[in-house]
Amino acid sequence: MSTTxxxxxxxxxxxxxxxxxxxxxxxxxxxxxxxxxxxxGGDELLLLKTDAVVAGVHFLTSTAAERVGWKAAARVVSxxxxxxxxxxxxxxxxxxxxxVASEWMENLYRGMMRCADQFxxxxxxxxxxxxxxxxxxxxxxSGTGLVPRERLVTRAxxxxxxxxxxxxxxxxxxxxxxxxDFTPRVREGQWLSAHAHAMMDLSDGLQRDLPRLAQASxxxxxxxxxxxxxxxxxxxxxxxxxxxxxxxxxxxxRGDWEQKFRAQFPELELTCIGELTAEGxxxxxxxxxxHFQGGKR
Amino acid sequence: MSTTxxxxxxxxxxxxxxxxxxxxxxxxxxxxxxxxxxxxGGDELLLLKTDAVVAGVHFLTSTAAERVGWKAAARVVSxxxxxxxxxxxxxxxxxxxxxVASEWMENLYRGMMRCADQFxxxxxxxxxxxxxxxxxxxxxxSGTGLVPRERLVTRAxxxxxxxxxxxxxxxxxxxxxxxxDFTPRVREGQWLSAHAHAMMDLSDGLQRDLPRLAQASxxxxxxxxxxxxxxxxxxxxxxxxxxxxxxxxxxxxRGDWEQKFRAQFPELELTCIGELTAEGxxxxxxxxxxHFQGGKR
Numbered sequence: 001m002s003t004t005x006x007x008x009x010x011x012x013x014x015x016x017x018x019x020x021x022x023x024x025x026x027x028x029x030x031x032x033x034x035x036x037x038x039x040x041g042g043d044e045l046l047l048l049k050t051d052a053v054v055a056g057v058h059f060l061t062s063t064a065a066e067r068v069g070w071k072a073a074a075r076v077v078s079x080x081x082x083x084x085x086x087x088x089x090x091x092x093x094x095x096x097x098x099x100v101a102s103e104w105m106e107n108l109y110r111g112m113m114r115c116a117d118q119f120x121x122x123x124x125x126x127x128x129x130x131x132x133x134x135x136x137x138x139x140x141x142s143g144t145g146l147v148p149r150e151r152l153v154t155r156a157x158x159x160x161x162x163x164x165x166x167x168x169x170x171x172x173x174x175x176x177x178x179x180x181d182f183t184p185r186v187r188e189g190q191w192l193s194a195h196a197h198a199m200m201d202l203s204d205g206l207q208r209d210l211p212r213l214a215q216a217s218x219x220x221x222x223x224x225x226x227x228x229x230x231x232x233x234x235x236x237x238x239x240x241x242x243x244x245x246x247x248x249x250x251x252x253x254r255g256d257w258e259q260k261f262r263a264q265f266p267e268l269e270l271t272c273i274g275e276l277t278a279e280g281x282x283x284x285x286x287x288x289x290x291h292f293q294g295g296k297r
Numbered sequence: 298m299s300t301t302x303x304x305x306x307x308x309x310x311x312x313x314x315x316x317x318x319x320x321x322x323x324x325x326x327x328x329x330x331x332x333x334x335x336x337x338g339g340d341e342l343l344l345l346k347t348d349a350v351v352a353g354v355h356f357l358t359s360t361a362a363e364r365v366g367w368k369a370a371a372r373v374v375s376x377x378x379x380x381x382x383x384x385x386x387x388x389x390x391x392x393x394x395x396x397v398a399s400e401w402m403e404n405l406y407r408g409m410m411r412c413a414d415q416f417x418x419x420x421x422x423x424x425x426x427x428x429x430x431x432x433x434x435x436x437x438x439s440g441t442g443l444v445p446r447e448r449l450v451t452r453a454x455x456x457x458x459x460x461x462x463x464x465x466x467x468x469x470x471x472x473x474x475x476x477x478d479f480t481p482r483v484r485e486g487q488w489l490s491a492h493a494h495a496m497m498d499l500s501d502g503l504q505r506d507l508p509r510l511a512q513a514s515x516x517x518x519x520x521x522x523x524x525x526x527x528x529x530x531x532x533x534x535x536x537x538x539x540x541x542x543x544x545x546x547x548x549x550x551r552g553d554w555e556q557k558f559r560a561q562f563p564e565l566e567l568t569c570i571g572e573l574t575a576e577g578x579x580x581x582x583x584x585x586x587x588h589f590q591g592g593k594r
Contacts (some may be wrong), residue, residue, distance in 0.1 A: 001400045003398065003400070004396050004397065004398055004399065005393060005395050005396070005397050005398075005402065005425075005427070006395035006396060007399070008399045013399060013402065013425065014423065014425065016399070016403065017402060017403065017406045017423065018423065020410070020413040021410060021419070021420040021526055022410055022415075022418070022419055022420060023419040023420070023421065024385075024417070024419045026385075026419050027386065027419045030420075030421050030422065031422045031423055035422070036421035037421040038386055038421070038441075040337070040339070041339075042337070042338075042339065043418055046441070047565070048386055048388055048422060048441065049422065050388035050389070050390050050422060050424050050437070050439055051424055052390050052424055052426050052437070053426075054392065054426050054427075054428060056429060056509075057426065057427065083302040086419075086481070088321075088323075088335075089324065089333065089345055091333070091345055091347035091439055092347070092348070093347050093348075093349050093390070093437050095349060095351065095392075095435050096302065097302075097303070098301060098302050099301050100301065100302050101301055102300045102301065102302055102304075102305045102310055102313070103309065105302065105314060105327070106313065106314065109314045110348060113317070113319055115319060116318075116319045117319040120321070122318070122319055122321045122323070122324045122327075123315075123318040123319060123320070123322050123327075123337070123346060124318075124320065124328065124333035124345055125327065125333040125346065125347060125348050126314070126315065126328055126347070127326045127348055127437075128302075128310065128311065129349050129350075129351050129435070130302070130354065131351060131433060131435075132353060132433060135428075135432050135433060136428060136429060138392050138426070138428075138435060140347070140349070140390050140424075140437050140439075142347055142388055142390075142437075142439035144335075144343070144345065151533075169535060212440065217516070225348070227493075234394035254389070283551050
């Protein structure tokens with residue numbers, strides 16, 4: 001019997017598929033970080049990202065289309081923020097069955113446009129493809145961002161002894177529908193890019209995302225679960241595993257940046273949740289959300 | 298009853314959706330051309346494109362995955378060529394059910410990598426999302442290209458009196474499976490960008506694409522159907538309507554460029570098929586391929 005995607009799992013599949021990709025010398029960061037990074041020779045680096053949301057996985061068929069549109073665009077904006085950058089141009093792919101109401105599509109675009117507008121991005125193109133009746137609607141958003149060359153933060157720059165921090169609170173994003181209305185941490189990411197050694201956004205849950213940051217940095221980590229900042233009504237287990245928090249996770253050395261951050265963003269919580277270590281575990285066992293293997297949701 | 302996508306049709310839908318998009322001053326060309334064009338301030342303009350192919354629409358479930366991969370990447374490379382540019386970085390979105398064999402995915406990537414490699418593009422990132430069982434596989438490719446500032450050719454620059462030309466031959470692309478193995482006209486597009494006033498690639502068939510070029514240029518056109526260069530076994534009607542030819546259609550003034558082109562590309566046919574006119578019809582009636590309305594295939 002041949003191996004299926006479900007057997008292999010997303011991470012192993014991506015590892016196999018991306019092992020021998022053709023890449024020119026201008027590609028500073030390829031697959032495996034929040035965005036790809038391209039050196040065009042100027043003061044700013046080009047960030048590239050593609051992402052997709054699917055009915056039944058990332059939103060419900062009953063979800064208001066405008067909220068779906070916001071989420072689809074905001075996820076990409078958040079990825080640029082996680083590198084210290086900001087979104088510039090977005091391209092939209094909508095795959096839907098012919099019977100989808102055009103009003104739904106207009107409201108979807110309304111949500112994407114609101115997000116693009118709020119974060120200074122342009123929507124420059126799109127593609128619509130028809131699917132067979134009964135097929136789940138898919139919204140793909142890809143785009144470009146820019147980050148000043150000296151401000152780029154990847155997942156790979158963490159150093160042993162860096163403390164690990166998260167913005168905001170975690171857990172219960174689906175149940176509360178926060179995943180549909182979240183605010184990408186753009187100004188925060190840009191501010192932090194002057195201080196963080198490594199950074200990413202929390203889309204699949206700390207359980208799966210924290211090991212990725214540590215592994216990219218070639219380090220282990222400690223996590224103090226009781227320190228996790230939980231949304232009201234959520235356990236620390238939910239804060240660790242639920243996913244779609246879309247907050248920033250970053251590693252930074254001790255310094256007076258923390259005090260300045262709190263002064264700059266007085267309404268956003270900032271919590272130290274652990275530390276990067278030279279030795280120590282690099283994963284947290286099973287949990288979080290993994291595509292193709294029928295995860296928690 | 299609400300209006301569905303099938304009622305509205307793709308072109309009208311796109312017109313509605315893109316009427317009020319947020320766009321910064323750096324966006325020189327938005328939706329409606331082969332690519333979006335962004336001015337980053339340098340000698341070269343940034344080209345952006347997203348495209349998707351779907352099982353059952355753009356390929357058969359029985360089609361060899363490597364050919365699907367080639368087609369998915371080559372379509373985007375062809376769009377950059379149609380602006381006079383070349384592809385630089387590609388991002389891949391694969392939406393598939395969990396039961397798809399990982400070997401199929403590896404072969405898909407093999408085809409995309411072969412295309413990227415041949416045309417000097419880098420594959421810099423990807424996204425895989427799981428779909429419900431029985432859902433058609435979708436492969437989205439988006440990416441960046443570059444074109445020297447003075448070489449950009451859009452659909453909109455045609456002038457009355459320009460002659461209309463096509464490269465290669467037209468018709469029968471699906472039946473012959475040429476749509477899976479076509480060669481994007483990259484060198485040809487770059488060469489022609491010094492002479493053509495307007496250009497596009499033929500993806501939906503001359504019947505639908507030629508009026509788009511004429512309308513973008515604010516002109517009418519004449520088409521001499523009996524001059525259409527038909528693939529062996531194809532009628533001129535097929536050459537006009539079948540679609541997926543992926544040849545270049547362009548408008549250029551009379552001049553010695555034609556002779557030079559034939560000397561530069563001796564193995565590629567080049568055929569004058571009509572003329573842009575100040576007056577005259579701007580469409581060819583019904584035909585060609587339109588998404589969402591259950592076209593010819």
